[in-house]
Amino acid sequence: MRTLKTLVAAAVAVTLLAGCGGGEASPGASGDASSAPAGGSGDTLVVYTNSNGEGRGEWWTAKAAESGFKIEIVGAGGADATNKLIAEKNNPIADVAFGLNNMYFSQIQAEDALEAYEPSWAGEVDKELGDGETYWPLVKQAILLGYNSDKISADNAPQDWTDLWTKDEFKDRYERVTGLGTATAQLVFAGILSRYQDDSGDLGVSDEGWEQVEQYFQNGSPAVAKTDLFARIASGEVDMGQMPSSIIAEREKSFNVNVETVIPSVGVPLAVEQIALVKGTEKKEQAQKFIDWFGSAEVQGEFAQQFNAMPVNKEAEAQANPEVVDFFADLKQQDIDWDFVQENMGAWVEKIELEYMT
Amino acid sequence: MSSTAVRAMVRSPFVLIVGAVLTWFIAAFLVWPNINVLIATFFPDGSFSGRAAEKLFSSQRAMKALGNSFLLAVALSITVNLVGVFIVLVTHYFRIRGSRILFLGYASTFIYGGIVLAAGYKFIYGDKGIVTSLLVKMFPGMDPAWFSGFFAVLVVMTFATTTNHMLFVANALKGVDYQTIEAARNLGASTWTILRRIVLPMLKPTLFAVTILSFLTGLGALSAPQVLGGRDFQTITPMILTFTNSPTSRDLAALLAVILGLATILMLAVMSRLEKGGTYFSVSKVSSALQKQDITNPVANVVVHAVAYLLFAVYTLPVVLIVLYSFADGAAIQTGELAFGSLTLENYERVLTQPSGLRPFTVSVVYSALAAVIAVGGLLFVARLLQKYKNWVASVFEYLLHIPWILPSALLALGLIISYDHPNPLVGGAVLTGTTVILLIAFVTVKIPFTLRMLKASFASVNSSLEEAAAIMGAKTLYVFRRILLPLVLPAAAAITALNFNSLLDDYDTAIFLAHPLVQPLGLVIKANTDGAEGVDGVANTFVYTVLLMVITGVTMYLVYGRSSREKSRKKRLPAVPPASQVPGSGIPGTPVSGEDAAQPAAPVR
Numbered sequence: 001m002r003t004l005k006t007l008v009a010a011a012v013a014v015t016l017l018a019g020c021g022g023g024e025a026s027p028g029a030s031g032d033a034s035s036a037p038a039g040g041s042g043d044t045l046v047v048y049t050n051s052n053g054e055g056r057g058e059w060w061t062a063k064a065a066e067s068g069f070k071i072e073i074v075g076a077g078g079a080d081a082t083n084k085l086i087a088e089k090n091n092p093i094a095d096v097a098f099g100l101n102n103m104y105f106s107q108i109q110a111e112d113a114l115e116a117y118e119p120s121w122a123g124e125v126d127k128e129l130g131d132g133e134t135y136w137p138l139v140k141q142a143i144l145l146g147y148n149s150d151k152i153s154a155d156n157a158p159q160d161w162t163d164l165w166t167k168d169e170f171k172d173r174y175e176r177v178t179g180l181g182t183a184t185a186q187l188v189f190a191g192i193l194s195r196y197q198d199d200s201g202d203l204g205v206s207d208e209g210w211e212q213v214e215q216y217f218q219n220g221s222p223a224v225a226k227t228d229l230f231a232r233i234a235s236g237e238v239d240m241g242q243m244p245s246s247i248i249a250e251r252e253k254s255f256n257v258n259v260e261t262v263i264p265s266v267g268v269p270l271a272v273e274q275i276a277l278v279k280g281t282e283k284k285e286q287a288q289k290f291i292d293w294f295g296s297a298e299v300q301g302e303f304a305q306q307f308n309a310m311p312v313n314k315e316a317e318a319q320a321n322p323e324v325v326d327f328f329a330d331l332k333q334q335d336i337d338w339d340f341v342q343e344n345m346g347a348w349v350e351k352i353e354l355e356y357m358t
Numbered sequence: 359m360s361s362t363a364v365r366a367m368v369r370s371p372f373v374l375i376v377g378a379v380l381t382w383f384i385a386a387f388l389v390w391p392n393i394n395v396l397i398a399t400f401f402p403d404g405s406f407s408g409r410a411a412e413k414l415f416s417s418q419r420a421m422k423a424l425g426n427s428f429l430l431a432v433a434l435s436i437t438v439n440l441v442g443v444f445i446v447l448v449t450h451y452f453r454i455r456g457s458r459i460l461f462l463g464y465a466s467t468f469i470y471g472g473i474v475l476a477a478g479y480k481f482i483y484g485d486k487g488i489v490t491s492l493l494v495k496m497f498p499g500m501d502p503a504w505f506s507g508f509f510a511v512l513v514v515m516t517f518a519t520t521t522n523h524m525l526f527v528a529n530a531l532k533g534v535d536y537q538t539i540e541a542a543r544n545l546g547a548s549t550w551t552i553l554r555r556i557v558l559p560m561l562k563p564t565l566f567a568v569t570i571l572s573f574l575t576g577l578g579a580l581s582a583p584q585v586l587g588g589r590d591f592q593t594i595t596p597m598i599l600t601f602t603n604s605p606t607s608r609d610l611a612a613l614l615a616v617i618l619g620l621a622t623i624l625m626l627a628v629m630s631r632l633e634k635g636g637t638y639f640s641v642s643k644v645s646s647a648l649q650k651q652d653i654t655n656p657v658a659n660v661v662v663h664a665v666a667y668l669l670f671a672v673y674t675l676p677v678v679l680i681v682l683y684s685f686a687d688g689a690a691i692q693t694g695e696l697a698f699g700s701l702t703l704e705n706y707e708r709v710l711t712q713p714s715g716l717r718p719f720t721v722s723v724v725y726s727a728l729a730a731v732i733a734v735g736g737l738l739f740v741a742r743l744l745q746k747y748k749n750w751v752a753s754v755f756e757y758l759l760h761i762p763w764i765l766p767s768a769l770l771a772l773g774l775i776i777s778y779d780h781p782n783p784l785v786g787g788a789v790l791t792g793t794t795v796i797l798l799i800a801f802v803t804v805k806i807p808f809t810l811r812m813l814k815a816s817f818a819s820v821n822s823s824l825e826e827a828a829a830i831m832g833a834k835t836l837y838v839f840r841r842i843l844l845p846l847v848l849p850a851a852a853a854i855t856a857l858n859f860n861s862l863l864d865d866y867d868t869a870i871f872l873a874h875p876l877v878q879p880l881g882l883v884i885k886a887n888t889d890g891a892e893g894v895d896g897v898a899n900t901f902v903y904t905v906l907l908m909v910i911t912g913v914t915m916y917l918v919y920g921r922s923s924r925e926k927s928r929k930k931r932l933p934a935v936p937p938a939s940q941v942p943g944s945g946i947p948g949t950p951v952s953g954e955d956a957a958q959p960a961a962p963v964r
Contacts, residue, residue: 061713075885083871087775087779090780180600181600222588226477235486254687349607354414354416354417
C-alpha cells in the first residue's frame with residue numbers, strides 16, 4: 001500500500017514537473033509556433049472567435065495551416081470576446097476577430113478597437129450586412145421561432161412571436177429565456193422591439209412595445225439551465241421556442257423530434273457573423289492576407305459545406321448545402337434599423353432584466 | 359494599547375520584511391486594479407451618478423433576488439453547520455460502525471460541485487428522478503415537482519458545501535485534548551454536556567471561519583438556484599454576471615457586487631469580534647490524543663447510526679449517477695432517461711482525442727498548483743502576524759486582503775487588464791497583459807481571502823506557550839516559525855492548498871480575460887465544448903469533464919490525506935514519542951516537541 005502511494009506521488013510529481021517545463025517553454029512548445037510572451041508575436045496570428053465549438057476551431061486551424069497561416073484560436077462567448085477585445089485595446093493581443101455578429105462588432109468599433117480594411121472579396125458580399133469599412137460579413141444565421149410539428153399542424157401554429165402571448169392555446173407552451181446574455185435572445189428582442197420604434201417612448205420604444213415584452217415573460221415557461229429546448233420539446237414540457245437556423249437539423253436528429261419554423265409577415269431577424277482586423281496588431285500585413293484568404297469564395301464554400309452554414313459570399317453559395325441555400329432564398333429578412341438597435345440594446349437588456357423578467 | 363503594539367510590531371525585522379512585501383502586493387494587485395475598474399464603472403465620464411442605485415432599488419426583481427441571496431446565505435450558515443458538525447462528529451468523534459466508509463461518502467463533495475452537482479441531485483429528486491418516481495408510486499397524489507424552490511436549493515447547497523467542515527473542523531477536532539474530556543466524564547458530565555461545553559467551544563475559531571464561508575457561498579449561489587430554484591427562487595448572481603458582461607450596465611453589476619461584498623465583510627467583523635479573547639487551545643500540562651466516544655444511550659446510538667447512513671446515501675447517490683450518465687448520450691442526460699444498454703465510451707473518446715489533447719489539463723494543473731502553493735506559502739507568514747499582532751494596522755491589512763471577495767472575478771480580471779496594459783511603475787515598468795504571469799497573479803489573488811481565513815483559524819488553535827518556551831530558550835523568530843508553528847498548521851495548510859488547487863482547475867471567469875493565447879487552461883476548453891448553444895454533445899462533455907476533474911481532485915485529496923494517515927501509522931509504531939496530538943501541551947524545557955516533527959529524530963534545541 002505504501003509503495004503504491006509513493007508511486008502515485010512520484011507519478012504526479014513527474015507529471016507536474018513535466019507540466020512546469022511545458023508551461024515555461026510553452027510558447028515554443030505549441031507546435032512549431034515560435035512566439036514571445038507579449039501577445040504571440042512571431043508568425044502566429046492570434047484569432048479571437050465565438051465560433052470555435054463543434055470542431056470548427058480545429059477545422060479552421062488545420063485549413064489555415066494548409067495555406068501557410070499559423071493561427072492560434074482563442075474561443076470565448078460573444079459577450080466575453082467583445083469585452084476582451086475592448087479591454088485590451090491599448091495593447092492588443094489578438095490580430096483578427098471573427099464570428100461575432102454585427103451587434104457585437106459595432107460595440108467594439110464604437111470603442112475604436114478595430115482597424116479599417118477592405119478585403120479582396122469585398123465585392124462578392126453584400127456590404128450592407130457589415131459596416132462596409134471595418135467588419136465584413138461571412139455567414140448568415142436566421143433567428144427563428146420553431147414549434148413541434150408532430151404536435152401542431154402548420155395551420156394551427158403561431159404566425160408570429162406576438163401570437164405566443166395573445167392566443168391562449170400557446171400560453172405556457174413556449175419556452176422563454178431566463179437571461180439576455182446570449183446573442184440569439186438579444187436578436188429575438190431586437191426583432192420584436194424594433195417594430196415598436198417610437199422616439200417619445202422609453203428607450204425609443206412605445207408603451208405597446210414594452211407591453212409585448214411583459215407579456216412574453218409572463219406567459220412563457222422559463223428555460224431550464226443545462227436543458228436544451230429540444231429536450232424539453234421531446235419530453236412534452238413545451239412545444240416551441242427560439243432557435244438559430246443552423247442547429248435545427250442536428251438537434252431534431254439527436255432528440256428525435258420534428259420542428260417547423262414560423263416566418264412572420266414582417267420577416268425574421270438575421271444574425272450575420274463578421275470578420276475584422278484588430279487595431280494595433282503588429283502583424284497587420286499578415287493578418288490582412290489571412291482575412292483575404294478566410295472570406296474568399298473557395299474557403300467559405302468549403303466551410304459552408306462542412307458545417308451546413310449559409311455563406312454571405314455569393315460565389316461560395318454554390319458549394320453550400322442546397323437545402324440551406326433554398327431555405328434562405330425563400331426567407332424573408334426582417335427590416336431592422338440596426339443603428340437604432342445597436343444604440344439601445346445595452347439599455348434594453350438592462351430594462352428587461354430589471355423590470356420584466358420575473 | 360494598540361499603539362504600543364504597533365511600535366513593538368515594527369521593531370521586528372521579520373515583520374518589516376513581510377509587511378513591505380505585503381504592502382506592495384496589496385497596493386499593486388488588490389487596490390490599484392480594483393480602484394481603476396470601479397472608477398471606470400462608477401465615473402464613466404468623470405462624474406458620479408446615482409443611476410445604478412436608483413435603477414436597482416426600483417427593480418422588484420433585483421430586490422427579490424437580492425433578498426433571496428441573503429435568505430440563502432443566512433439559512434446556509436445554519437444548516438451547513440448543523441450537517442457539517444454532525445458528519446464530523448460521526449466520522450471523527452463517536453464510535454460509529456463503518457465510519458471510514460461514511461467518511462469517503464461525505465468526502466465526495468471534495469471532488470465536485472457546481473452545475474453538475476445540482477444536475478446530479480435533479481436526477482434523483484427532480485420530477486423524473488429516481489426517488490421521486492418511487493415516492494409517486496407509494497403516494498400517487500404527490501406533486502412530482504416537489505423538489506424545487508428555496509427548500510430544494512437549500513438542501514442541495516447544504517450537502518454540497520460541507521467540504522470545509524470535513525477538512526478544517528475535523529482537523530481542529532483532532533486537536534482537542536482528551537484528558538479534559540476524561541476529567542469531565544469522571545466528574546459525571548454526560549456525552550451531550552461534554553460535547554457542548556468542552557468540544558464545541560474548542561472548535562470555535564474554525565467554526566467561525568467556515569460559517570463565513572458558508573455565508574459567502576449562499577450569497578454567491580449560482581447553479582443550484584438556476585437548476586432547482588424554479589420561478590420563485592432565483593438569486594442575484596446570474597444578474598450580476600449578465601450585467602458584468604454588458605459595458606453599459608457594468609455599474610449595476612459592480613454595485614450589486616459591492617453590496618454583497620460589504621455584507622460579507624460585516625459578517626467577517628461580527629465573527630472576528632466573537633472570536634476575540636477566547637482561548638482555543640489545550641492548557642493542560644500533558645495533553646493526549648482524542649479517542650472515539652461510545653454513544654451510551656442505545657436509542658440515541660441507533661438514531662445516530664441511521665441518520666449517518668441516510669446522509670451517506672444522500673451524499674453518494676448523485677456522484678454515482680453523474681459517473682453513470684457521463685457514459686450516456688447527451689439527449690439521455692437531458693431527458694433523464696438512462697438505459698444501461700446504451701452506455702458507451704464515446705463521450706470520453708470525443709473529449710480525450712481532441713487535437714488540443716491533454717495540454718489544457720497540464721496547463722491548468724501547473725497554473726493551479728503554482729497559485730495554490732504561492733497563496734498558502736505567502737499567507738502563512740501573513741496569517742501568523744495577523745494572528746499575533748492585534749492592532750489597527752493588522753486589521754487594516756486583514757480587511758484589505760479580503761478585497762477579492764467583494765468583486766466578481768470578471769471585474770478583477772478587467773481591473774488587471776486596464777491597470778497593466780501599459781508600463782506601470784508598480785511592477786517595475788513591465789507590461790503584464792499578454793504574458794503568462796498575469797493569470798497566475800489573478801489566480802493567487804482570488805484565493806487570498808479563503809486561504810487567509812482558514813490559516814488564521816488554524817494559527818488560533820496553536821498554544822502560544824510553546825512559542826514562548828522556544829523564544830525563552832533563544833530560538834530566532836524564523837526558527838520558531840519553521841520548527842514549531844509550521845508543523846502544527848501544516849495539515850490545515852495542506853488541505854487549503856489542495857482545495858485552492860481543485861477550485862482553480864476549471865476556472866473560466868478569470869482565464870477567459872487573462873490567459874495567454876498560446877497557453878490556454880482547461881476552463882476555456884471546457885467552455886468551448888459545453889456551452890448550451892453548442893450542440894447536444896455539450897451536456898455530455900460537461901459530465902465527462904466533471905468526472906475527469908473528479909479523478910484529478912480525488913488524486914490530490916488522496917495525496918494530502920494519504921500522506922497524513924501514513925504519518926499517523928508511523929507514529930503509532932514509535933512508543934518513545936508521546937501520543938500524537940495536534941496540540942502538544944508541554945512547555946517544559948528539554949522535552950522534544952511533538953507533532954509532525956516528532957517523527958523525525960528530534961533536533962537538539964539550541
